[in-house]
Amino acid sequence: MDxxxxxxxxxxxxxxxxxxxxxxxxxxxLADKTLHILGDVCLRIAHGESCAILGxxxxxxxxxxxxxxxxxxxxxxxxxxNGIDVAQASPDQLxxxxxxxxxxxxxxxxxxxxxSALDNVALPLTYRGIAPRQAREQAxxxxxxxxxxxxxxxxxxxxxGGQRQRVAIARALVGKPALILADEPTGNLDAxxxxxxxxxxxxxxREQGVTLIVVTHDPLIAxxxxxxxEVHQGLLREAGAA
Amino acid sequence: MSLxxxxxSGPSAAQILLEALNSLRMLGRRSLLALLGIVMGSCxxxxxxxxxxxxxxxxxxxxxxxxxxxxVLQLPPQPTGLDGLPLRLSVETLGxxxxxxxxxxxxxxxxxxxxxxxxxGNANIIGADPALFEAARLNIASGRSLSEFDRKEAYAVxxxxxxxxxxxxxxxxxxxxxxxxxxxxxxxxxxxxxGAPGMLLPFNANETLFxxxxxxxxxxxxxxxxxxxxxxxxxxxxxxxxxQLRQTLAQRIAGDxxxxxxxxxxxxxxxxxxxxxxxxxxxxxxxxSLIGGGVGVMNVMLMNVSxxxxxxxxxxxxGARRRDIRNLFxxxxxxxxSVGALLGAVLGxxxxxxxxxxxxxxxxxxxGALPLGIGSTVLVGLFFGLxxxxxxxRLQPVEALRDE
Ligand SMILES: Nc1ncnc2c1ncn2[C@@H]1O[C@H](COP(=O)(O)OP(=O)(O)OP(=O)(O)O)[C@@H](O)[C@H]1O
Ligand SMILES: [Mg+2]
Numbered sequence: 109m110d111x112x113x114x115x116x117x118x119x120x121x122x123x124x125x126x127x128x129x130x131x132x133x134x135x136x137x138l139a140d141k142t143l144h145i146l147g148d149v150c151l152r153i154a155h156g157e158s159c160a161i162l163g164x165x166x167x168x169x170x171x172x173x174x175x176x177x178x179x180x181x182x183x184x185x186x187x188x189x190n191g192i193d194v195a196q197a198s199p200d201q202l203x204x205x206x207x208x209x210x211x212x213x214x215x216x217x218x219x220x221x222x223x224s225a226l227d228n229v230a231l232p233l234t235y236r237g238i239a240p241r242q243a244r245e246q247a248x249x250x251x252x253x254x255x256x257x258x259x260x261x262x263x264x265x266x267x268x269g270g271q272r273q274r275v276a277i278a279r280a281l282v283g284k285p286a287l288i289l290a291d292e293p294t295g296n297l298d299a300x301x302x303x304x305x306x307x308x309x310x311x312x313x314r315e316q317g318v319t320l321i322v323v324t325h326d327p328l329i330a331x332x333x334x335x336x337x338e339v340h341q342g343l344l345r346e347a348g349a350a
Numbered sequence: 351m352s353l354x355x356x357x358x359s360g361p362s363a364a365q366i367l368l369e370a371l372n373s374l375r376m377l378g379r380r381s382l383l384a385l386l387g388i389v390m391g392s393c394x395x396x397x398x399x400x401x402x403x404x405x406x407x408x409x410x411x412x413x414x415x416x417x418x419x420x421x422v423l424q425l426p427p428q429p430t431g432l433d434g435l436p437l438r439l440s441v442e443t444l445g446x447x448x449x450x451x452x453x454x455x456x457x458x459x460x461x462x463x464x465x466x467x468x469x470x471g472n473a474n475i476i477g478a479d480p481a482l483f484e485a486a487r488l489n490i491a492s493g494r495s496l497s498e499f500d501r502k503e504a505y506a507v508x509x510x511x512x513x514x515x516x517x518x519x520x521x522x523x524x525x526x527x528x529x530x531x532x533x534x535x536x537x538x539x540x541x542x543x544x545g546a547p548g549m550l551l552p553f554n555a556n557e558t559l560f561x562x563x564x565x566x567x568x569x570x571x572x573x574x575x576x577x578x579x580x581x582x583x584x585x586x587x588x589x590x591x592x593x594q595l596r597q598t599l600a601q602r603i604a605g606d607x608x609x610x611x612x613x614x615x616x617x618x619x620x621x622x623x624x625x626x627x628x629x630x631x632x633x634x635x636x637x638x639s640l641i642g643g644g645v646g647v648m649n650v651m652l653m654n655v656s657x658x659x660x661x662x663x664x665x666x667x668x669g670a671r672r673r674d675i676r677n678l679f680x681x682x683x684x685x686x687x688s689v690g691a692l693l694g695a696v697l698g699x700x701x702x703x704x705x706x707x708x709x710x711x712x713x714x715x716x717x718g719a720l721p722l723g724i725g726s727t728v729l730v731g732l733f734f735g736l737x738x739x740x741x742x743x744r745l746q747p748v749e750a751l752r753d754e
Contacts, residue, residue, distance in 0.1 A: 179667060179747040200671045207669020218664045218751075222372065234361040235669040279668070 125188075126286060126319050127153040127176060132185035134171055145171045147342030149185070155286065158313045158320040160330035162347055163339035169323045170291055172339060176321065177210055177289045178202050190286065207235050211280025211318075213290035213309075217272040219264040225251060225275045226260035232283045250278040254308060270301035277308060281318070288312070290322045294329065306332060361674065370681040377650060377686070384650045385690040387643025388727060392694025393701060394636030396723035398629050400702030403716025405625040408709075409618050418585040418614045419452075420486065421592045422550055423578040423599060426607030437575050437603060441479045444578075447598045450591035454580035455482035456563065457552060460570045464559055465530040466516040466523055473512055473559040475531065477566035477573060483507075485581045488555055493525030493540030501564045506536040510544035511556040529559070534568050536561060550614050552577045588613050621709075628705070640727065643690065644734035651683050651738035662742055663750030676743035683735020684728060691727035695720055 134146040145168040153159055163169045174180040175187065178194060187194040190209060197205065211232075212218075219228045229247035234240065251260050254274040264272055273293060280288055290309065294302035306322075306329055313320040322333060330336050331349050338347040374381065429437040439456045448454070458477035463470050480496045482488070488495075488507075496507055506529060508516075517523045529536045542555055566573035578599065582591035592611040599609045655662070662675055670678075699715065706713035 174748050177667070179663075179751065200673075203666070203669050203671040203674075206667060212667045214751075218660070218667075220661055220664065231665070232668040234365055235665075235671070235674060237361070240362070240365055283669075 124154055125152050126155045126157075126190055127151060128186075128188040129175075130186040132172075132175060132182045132187060134168070134175060134180070134182050144342055146175075146182070146339075149339075149342075149344045151337065151344055153319060153321065156313070156317040156319055157335060158310065158333040159322070159335040159337060160333040161321065161323045161337055161339060162325070162327075162330055165325075167339045168342065169339050172344075173289055173291050173321070173323050176287075177212060178206050203235075207232055208283060209286050211283065211285040211288045213273070213276050213280050213288065213293045215292040215295040217264070217269075217276045217296070219272055219275055219279075221264055224261050224263060225256060225267065225278075228264070228275055229260075229279045229282050232279060236283065247278070247282055250282045251275070253281075254278045268301075269297050270304060273297060273301075273305050274308070277305070277312075281312065285318065287319045287321070290320070292323055292325070294324070294326070302326075302329070366677055366681050367685070369678065370685045373654075373682060374685055374689075377654060380653070381650050381686055384643060384646030384686065385693075387639050387646050388687050388690030388731070389643075389694040389697065391636050391640030391643050391730065392691040392723055392727040393697040394632045394639060394694075395726055396695045396698025396719050397701035397705070398632040398636060398698075399719035399722055400699065400716045401625060401632070401705050402629055403719060404702065404706050404711050404713060405621065407714065408711045409621065418618075419582045419588050420550060421580050421582065421588055421595070421611065421613035422552060423580070423592070423595055424552070424610040424612065425575055425577060425599065426603065426605070426609070428574055429607075430604045431602060432604055434604065436572065439575060439578070439599075439602070441481055444595070444598060448580075448591060448594040450582055450587040450594055452581045452583045453481045453485045454578055454595070455479035455485050456575045457482065457577040457579055458563060458566050458570075458573045459553065459576050460566065460573070462531050462569055464512070464516065466527065467521060469516050469518070471512055471515045472557075473531070474553055474557055475566075475569065476553055476558050476560050477563040478560060478579075479563055482560070482579060485579045486551055486555070487581075488560075489543045489545070490540045491543040493538070495540055496560065496562060500539070501562045503562065504534055504536045504565055504568070505539045505562065507540040507542060507560040508538050509542050509554075509556040509558045509560075512559060513538075513541050531559075532569050536565075550612060550617055551579065624709075640730045643687070643727075644730045647683055647686055647731055648734040648738060650686070651679060651735055652741070654682070655679060655738050655742040659745065659750045662745050663747055663752075666745070666747040666750060672743040675745075676739045679739035679742050680732065680735050683739065684731050687728055687731025687735075688724075691724045691731075694727065695724050698723060 129149055129151040132146055132149040136143045136145060149172065161169050161172060171180070175182050178189070181194070189205065192205065220231070223231070226244055226247050229250055230243040233243035233246060248257070248260055251257050254277055256271060256274050256278070259267060259271065264275065267275065288309065293309065294305050297305060309320055309322065310332055312318050320333065322329065324330055336347040336349070337344050425437070431437045441454060444454060445451060455478045460475045460477070462473060462475055464473035480498055480500065483495045490507070491510065496505060508523070513523045523538065525538055525540055527538050529538055545555055578595065580591065580595055582588040592613055596609050596611050603609070665675060703713045
């Protein structure tokens, strides 16, 4: 049961939409009050698109991104990712989908402090059963791609914020995912480093056709993406250029 | 719509182990306390199995050397006969009155220097009936045993180590040689085979010079019978034979000082009793420390899991399955206990060796001791590591990631 290698299987559908959300609802129960964070969210994103998610603080952007990234399951509605009904998937299958379809970039980088940059980048590959040597070779190639070929043996603690986020991007990309989900990827970086990181993400989207979804507060960043949607009072609406 | 689901296979065993060892170093001092319990537990189990194994081997050795049909009666000091003179015993009469006894011999003990070609050896001298060789299973290596016809002769049979001590490489002591005991010359007619020193017999045959009982007066003017060594018809009759002999002897000895009966079975039981008490003690210690150590491991691992919630979340986001997370922490728990198990095994072997030395047994490594001791300890680690590992694997990715 372990043996299947999934990427091939994932691509053999004729669905042109990568993401299809229908009437997604998500609420939290606090004490005896119910907080409706997402009420009725519908969203379609095609392969290769780039999209910014905007909205005020606490509006539910991260909640939406977590649903998109299979880190959280919606309470109501349907979510099809690459034609697969997420509600039908077992925990192991969700793990495999995260591993093979999705790459995450977090605001706080979330690198494992005890592993070198190289081992951090190789980690998703080891969860795919790729032999360590091969995984490290591919990881190194990806570090070179984000301009950190020289730093592969460094621990995250000895890297700057921008460098850490580059490592995180390399880790998100090493498995050749169809989708990059970034939650305020430049939130912890200074303006010029933020520009570089965004330039890198957009370049990957343009040149490699990776679908890119970025949660951001920054209209300048949002404007660099092809499409903008805004979370507002539990609903999602298309937004023009800010 | 295609519903085909991808499945990925996890990281290799070597990779998991490497990561586990790496993170164990980070646990550092906190794991030491947990380790202490594990070490003690493993140590007790290994020592226990070893001591048990050695004790069993030792009792087998006793049976083999002596046979379980041998018995020894210890007479009161300076036994007097009913006639008021020092006790004299006739082997034939005694034998007739004790049907369960196959052979028997009174034993007189004396210590004197034995001199051979100017070399002096410290000899334990036993005066006995020729039947002693049969009763105590003493085997001749060269020459012959003492016989009925030697009663009046100054003949001797010598134990292997004593003969060795009196020999030189170019001048070995051989049957036919003359030995001097005080002012008397004794002819050595036979040399005994080397044997394990019996725990039962009142002498160590290897260091003894055996002479006919009648000759004892030559070197000791007032020889006294100290023991009677006998052999029962069979191992089953050993108690019966002992009783018969004891009663018969008691009737012949003036006064009511007791005649003490010792037989191989008794010694074995004493030894087993002593070992049993000790093994129970060790078993209890082992169980208690293993449980203590296990709980310690569980604690360390629970703390470890809660400190690394965020890491768990990241791993889940990168595609780790529940079982990958479970294995990550399970391997760490097992690696932690294995370190303790190995340390404990070394200590346990040392303990087993020490006990064997104290008891005067031969030490050898009991075959099951290491695998069973280490195995059971590692199982304890696995058992107590299971709960934290499963708790870690049940974390939902969002929850784990939210942890700051
Ligand atoms: N586990 C939870 N339990 C209760 N409430 C929660 C939980 N997770 C999130 N929320 C609430 O849901 C709302 C949306 O949170 P979310 O993190 O999605 O906001 P956001 O749009 O990403 O905000 P920000 O821009 O500040 O990151 C918030 O009001 C938050 O308090
Ligand atoms: Mg947020």
